[in-house]
Amino acid sequence: MRTVPDFPEPGVLFRDIMPLLADPVVFAEVVAALAADAPGPIDLVAGMEARGFLLAAPVAMALGAGVVPVRKAGKLPGPVASATYALEYGTATVEVQPFTVPDGSRVLVIDDVLATGGTAAATVDLLERCGAEVVGLSFLVELGALRGRDLLPGRAVDVLLTL
Ligand code: PRP
Ligand code: HPA
Incomplete structure (x- = not known):
């Protein structure tokens, strides 16, 4: 993993996970570990754009x-359901097609990084409004100092690596 200062804007210390995914052995281990930690049977894996897609699929x-x-x-x-939230850098709106999420x-x-938790909390809210039971959240990396877990009270949060 690389640590890149001032990306994507000044003041952000960016953890770049791409080298982990580019290594075939590490990539396979990450996917296997995330799958092994799943809390019981899973109908759907939801992944956040864009890096979450690389792990969710x-x-x-x-x-x-x-x-x-x-x-x-x-x-x-x-039709889409949407939620707007604050990111570590900027704001964003996320959307899901409710008809892909059976009641x-x-x-x-699944996402690559848990930072402030805004993306994850908005995603949980969105999926539950669509009728899902969100049984857990799993991340490759948690940036502990940003306290993203505080936005996910009572949730089963699994991380492979805390920085
Ligand atoms: C990053 C990361 C998470 C989110 C975490 O995505 O992949 O989705 O930020 O931040 P948070 O916990 O503070 O919400 P980003 O929005 O940079 O998009 P990308 O995956 O398209 O690069
Ligand atoms: N690295 C990767 N993704 C992120 C980060 C980071 O430091 N912060 C928010 N999303």
């Missing part, structure tokens, strides 16, 4: 689950 395959993209605004044809489906949320 292979974890869904490993679990025999479907995959749902949680996309930035304007990328999915409607009561057991959903595992």
